[in-house]
Amino acid sequence: MAAKHYILRDISVFYRLTQLHMNDRLKPYNLGCGHQYIMLQIWRHPGASLV
Secondary structure (H helix, E strand, O other), rough: OOOOOOOOHHHHHHHHHHHHHHHHHHHHHHHOHHHHHHHHHHHHHHOOOOO
């Protein structure tokens, strides 16, 4: 019988590996993987502020 392919498990593994990679890349800046979304918004909208 053919092995079942668990796409959701594969997506979860890919997501976790991506987070680990981002943590490694952002470590020199004292940032974590959660900060990547904030940095992306700042890059897309230069001059944006919280005020």
